[in-house]
Amino acid sequence: MRILTTKLILTGFAIAVSFIGISIFGEAVAGWSPKKPxxxxxxxxxxxxxxxxxxxxxxxxxxxxxxxxxxxxxxxxxxxxxxxxxxxxxxxxxxxxxxxxxxxxxxxxxxxxxxxxxxxxxxxxxxxxxxTFLLWVHKDSGIKTVDAFIKAAKAKGKNWIMAGTGSLQEDQLLTDFLNADYGLSMKYVPYKGGGKVAKQLAGKHANSTVNNPSEQEGFYKAGTTVPLAAFTPSRLEMFPNAPTFRELGQDRVYFxxxxxxxxxxxxxxxxxxxxxxxxxxxxxxxxxxxxxxxxxxxxxxxxxxxxxxxxxxxxxxxxxxxxxxxx
Amino acid sequence: MEIIQHLSDGFFIAFEPLNLALILLGVVVGLFIGAMPGLGSVNGVAILLPMTFLVPPTSAIIFLAALYYGAMYGGAISSITLGIPGASTAVATTFDGRPLALKGDADKALIAAALASFFGGTISIVLFTGFAPPLASIALDFGDQEIFALMLLAFATFVGLSGDDIPKTIFSICIGMVFSSVGLDIMSGEPRLIFFDIIGFMHGINFLVLAIGIYGIGEMMWTIEVSRGEMLMSKVVINLERIINNLKELLQTWKIAVSSSFVGFFVGILPAAGATPGALMSYGIAKMTTKNPEKYGKGEVGGVVAPEAANNAASTGAMLPMLTLGIPGSPTTAILLGGMVIWGLVPGPRLFVDETAFVWGLIASLYAANLFAVIINISFIPLFLWMLKMPFTILAAIIFVLSLVGGFAPTQDMHDVWLMLLFGVGGYLLRKLDYPLAPAVLAIVLGPIAEPALRQSLLISNGDITVFFTRPISGPITVIAIILLLLPLFKLLKKKLVPNAT
The missing domain is CATH 3.40.190.150 (Bordetella uptake gene, domain 1)
Structure with a gap:
């Protein structure tokens, strides 16, 4: 009998607590919210x-x-x-x-x-x-347009080094686009991260890259590297002088x-x-x-x-x- | 003169009450994070990064830099007192710091670590202040060929000049290399050596897992066997005479401190390298240049001074490419860089021109953080020594628990903890067979830097190996490395030809 009473009291208490709990929660946040980190x-x-x-x-x-x-x-x-x-x-x-x-x-x-x-x-x-992705070269290469880039890369054949992040990932896909579209045979060399890739270009250890704007920003602002064209549907506000590949007749958009x-x-x-x-x-x-x-x-x-x-x-x-x- | 003007402006910024308080707080927090096995400056900076948005960017980076500095000091503490590397950068400190503590000279090792850190830090900050922009362009000149040559040199210092058994050293390096190649191969994009298809091997073998296994677990088992639980760790009684004698002995290592500071700084400014390789290389060089290399690894003060001077110098050095080029020189600076981006600063060549208050406030705060760190560290030494007075039966349990936490913390993956225990047992057995284990640790740190550098170089040169000799920077380094590698062979020949030479 005593056990039953205790149980009843406990159950009642539990119900009361859960009601209070629900009402507090209900007011604080509607619906589900995380219970732990x-x-x-x-x-x-x-x-x-x-x-x-x-x-x-x-x-x-x-x-x-x-x-x-x-x-x-x-x-x-x-x-x-x-x-x-x-x-x-x-x-x-x-x-x-x-x-x-x-x-x-x-x-x-x-x-x-x-x-x-x-x-x-x-x-x-x-x-x-x-x-977004852009095609980058070093300013000392003197290359300012995609046409000049194609000419230079063709002349160097497979000794033209394209540095990029990782193997068979975004940068290599883009390199393959360029090789296919313009009949180039650039050599793709993978590195571990976008920052290292950007440094390869700034240190002239590579001829070109397809970095994101954030990866090249520092060098671009210092005038060390130049964006030639963007793999976007329209020009980027930050690089008004870089045309899109679409404008140049190649429908290459990649994000x-x-x-x-x-x-x-x-x-x-x-x-x-x-x-x-x-x-x-x-x-x-x-x-x-x-x-x-x-x-x-x-x-x-x-x-x-x-x-x-x-x-x-x-x-x-x-x-x-x-x-x-x-x- | 312009530099002095900038610097004094910087000191005004660093000594603003908020910034000064942040420096003190950062150093103390860093000291303890660094001293916790497994947690290093990387974790500390990553965890506290979101907190820094409450203060202005300059104060935020000052706080994180102070934390970074404190952690560099703190890493040595558990390396010496417990034999577990407190942070990856302090692995080399265990090589001699731990034997010193076992001999009852823990006080000597701790003082040496603190003062060497201060020395290395000071030299590197002065270099940083005076020559940041020109040094940044040197860092840019380092291509894959140069990085590989440098790594070759690091291996060579360990092989060619080790007093240890050479075949066993090479065996140890090879084991480390194999472990370092586990995980994703960035050159082919394919996973390698995924044993039994266990997914945990996908992230490779974190070298802290190996280091804590060998030096934490393995060392603990070794000590239990040798002492049978009866040994008291420390018999240190500190008195003035002992302190003076310690300082005298320390003064004799000044050459090591100078060379290690420079080596550490230059390795630190190279993107991708960072403080851990810098410390290991300095240890190798110290051993190479000393008159009694056979004492290294058995408790030599120089073996503590070298890595500690180097890792602090390297930690400052690593900030240089971060600020001037926007390329992190170490994992910790990679996170700092992320912080700068969130604060709205653009790292890169323009930063020194556009954000002078930020840059010089940071540099001045490095001077302040370095000074506070050495003072705070030395004042805590009695506490660490008191810890060592516990019986080893109790200390062993603490070491075991800290090792487990240290193995788990970086990746939060139980896979690494099991692996660490396995390495502990393996390390203990190899030690019984008298294999040197430091080269394995060296190999697992340098392997992931050396291997891609070699393959990238060869890919660029169409497999032509002469590129390592024909480039102006890599050429001399490669030649020196090869001579060092062949040195044991020459010694052997000399012994055979002139039997009575020794």
């Missing part, structure tokens, strides 16, 4: 472009106190992001696991089918930007996505929370300023629109890798 996986190493952006997003969220629990950045660059993708796929708590991603999101699962990663199962959160993705199996309430969170980040002054400064393009995308974008991009990458013989 969120794993914020970065699909690249510390100090790279993806890492810098991830840390900026984290900072904006923290500064404005938009998340009741902090985002904990964890770098997982292993295997061109293979490790990060598998980590996300096997996430024990999909509601508290999100990732900052780039184009290896498409290429790594394509090139390493053994991982068993299907990006269509991942939860779309937000596309925050698309980074690097900067997106946030959630683990497969994330609940729709949790997905809605993160989508709202990153939309706020996207609209923040800090992010808009950063986009402008780094010549970023690509509007905010989320939900099924983002998933369709991924599916389309994956097919584009599949055919590009096939052409290169990498699949």
């Amino acid at each position: 969120v794993q914020f996986i970065i699909m690249a190493g510390k100090g790279g472009g993806a890492d810098k952006m991830a840390r900026l997003m984290q900072t904006v969220i923290e500064k404005n106190k938009w998340s009741p629990k902090p985002l904990t950045p964890i770098n997982k660059p292993g295997g061109s992001g293979a490790e990060a993708l598998v980590h996300l796929k096997q996430a024990k708590d999909p509601n508290h696991t999100i990732m900052v991603t780039l184009n290896s999101f498409y290429t790594t699962p394509l090139r390493q089918p053994a991982l068993g990663v299907d990006i269509a199962t991942f939860t779309p959160v937000a596309r925050m930007a698309e980074d 690097m996505q900067r997106s946030v993705v959630g683990a497969p199996g994330m609940s729709s309430e949790a997905a809605a929370f993160y989508q709202g969170l990153f939309e706020k980040v996207y609209k923040s002054d800090d992010w808009q300023k950063y986009r402008k400064k780094k010549s970023l393009m690509g509007d905010f995308l989320s939900g099924s629109a983002l998933k369709d974008y991924w599916k389309k991009e994956r097919e584009i990458h599949r055919s590009m890798l096939k052409k290169m013989g990498a699949l």
